[in-house]
Amino acid sequence: MHPALEEFAAIAANPDGYARAWKQQTGGKVVGTFAMHFPAEIIHASGALPVLLQAHDEPISTGHASIYPFFCSYTRSMVDQNAKGHFDYVDMILFGDHCVQLLSAADIVRMQTPERQVGFYQLIPAISDNWSFENAERTLRRAIEGIEEELDVSISEDDLAASIRVFNRSRSLIRQLYDLRRAGKVSISSLEMQHIVKSSMVMDKARHSDMLEGLITDITSGDTDLAPGMPVFLSGHLCHAPKLSVLEMIEECGARVVDDDLYHGFRYVSTNASEKGDPVKALTSWYLDRNDVVPCPTRLDPEVDWDLWLLDRTKASGASGIVILMPKFCEPHYFFYPRIKKAFEDADFPLLLLETEHETMAGGNIRTRIESFVEMIKRGAGQKISA
Numbered sequence: 001m002h003p004a005l006e007e008f009a010a011i012a013a014n015p016d017g018y019a020r021a022w023k024q025q026t027g028g029k030v031v032g033t034f035a036m037h038f039p040a041e042i043i044h045a046s047g048a049l050p051v052l053l054q055a056h057d058e059p060i061s062t063g064h065a066s067i068y069p070f071f072c073s074y075t076r077s078m079v080d081q082n083a084k085g086h087f088d089y090v091d092m093i094l095f096g097d098h099c100v101q102l103l104s105a106a107d108i109v110r111m112q113t114p115e116r117q118v119g120f121y122q123l124i125p126a127i128s129d130n131w132s133f134e135n136a137e138r139t140l141r142r143a144i145e146g147i148e149e150e151l152d153v154s155i156s157e158d159d160l161a162a163s164i165r166v167f168n169r170s171r172s173l174i175r176q177l178y179d180l181r182r183a184g185k186v187s188i189s190s191l192e193m194q195h196i197v198k199s200s201m202v203m204d205k206a207r208h209s210d211m212l213e214g215l216i217t218d219i220t221s222g223d224t225d226l227a228p229g230m231p232v233f234l235s236g237h238l239c240h241a242p243k244l245s246v247l248e249m250i251e252e253c254g255a256r257v258v259d260d261d262l263y264h265g266f267r268y269v270s271t272n273a274s275e276k277g278d279p280v281k282a283l284t285s286w287y288l289d290r291n292d293v294v295p296c297p298t299r300l301d302p303e304v305d306w307d308l309w310l311l312d313r314t315k316a317s318g319a320s321g322i323v324i325l326m327p328k329f330c331e332p333h334y335f336f337y338p339r340i341k342k343a344f345e346d347a348d349f350p351l352l353l354l355e356t357e358h359e360t361m362a363g364g365n366i367r368t369r370i371e372s373f374v375e376m377i378k379r380g381a382g383q384k385i386s387a
């Protein structure tokens with residue numbers, strides 16, 4: 001494995017370890033964010049390390065006392081990890097997304113550790129109204145003031161502009177990798193892509209980009225041996241990374257992931273912010289524009305349909321089928337899934353739904369379903385393979 005990929009994988013496996021070490025080495029502050037659309041540039045501009053708080057694979061135990069078992073695994077894991085002290089290095093937590101489960105989990109985290117501020121700066125979910133821009137801009141300006149007050153720093157326009165450039169570079173490099181993979185010019189597994197994106201959510205972005213630039217140079221300088229397999233598109237997981245075992249299984253069963261809209265994938269890096277003009281307005285536009293690039297079911301936008309976007313995008317990627325990874329109890333995803341299913345069935349395009357769980361998943365069952373899915377596409381039979 002390339003040394004950069006090895007380091008990305010190690011950091012993705014232990015994001016708290018990386019952030020703790022960063023804090024110890026630099027003496028700086030660490031600000032955690034919850035998924036999904038909070039612009040971490042405003043944290044970076046303060047000099048603190050922005051860290052996307054990651055779900056943990058370990059079973060939910062202590063957290064059971066505080067959160068319902070029918071909440072999604074991301075929110076249960078946040079509460080559980082906070083109860084166990086996993087986030088004790090985090091100086092402040094910020095988020096801006098309105099998902100009922102996320103809001104509840106944030107309240108619990110706030111109650112568990114009242115000494116640390118958990119700031120909710122709600123970014124307007126209705127993103128195409130006349131007042132959406134003004135509302136989101138106002139919220140971001142309040143969030144910046146909140147960071148300044150809590151961390152006792154001052155954030156200038158130049159700081160924000162510099163952070164936007166750092167984040168844009170990171171996003172652009174990862175998107176370059178996606179373009180290369182779509183074009184069949186590099187062979188990157190879904191596991192490796194997840195390591196790259198997940199580590200970028202935690203690491204010092206400039207260092208991550210330097211390493212990624214080296215990786216891209218190295219992997220594009222020789223011949224490419226494309227991994228064999230049926231090309232598929234991966235969709236879903238709006239907040240946390242799919243389990244590595246599930247990604248592994250998909251590719252072991254004869255599929256090759258060519259594109260995705262995962263949060264720990266293309267969704268996270270989909271959109272750059274403008275580097276011109278007022279940086280807060282640029283980040284406001286970034287927030288509102290993201291939904292045009294990769295629609296999110298937690299946004300309210302009558303102009304954009306995730307289902308139709310997904311169908312177009314899957315076809316354009318050259319995939320022969322789509323695998324939907326739906327976390328158990330993810331309400332926004334549940335709510336939208338019937339439309340996705342209908343769009344793919346109407347288009348006679350193969351779709352496989354896999355519901356993912358935090359604690360246990362029937363590996364044998366999933367393996368059989370993926371193998372059947374791949375086999376049926378190969379035979380050109382049973383186009384409506386959905387659940």
Ligand code: SF4
Pocket residue numbers: 072073074075099100101102238239240298327329330331332333
């Ligand atoms: S969007 Fe889904 S995965 Fe994310 S917090 Fe809400 S329910 Fe959980």
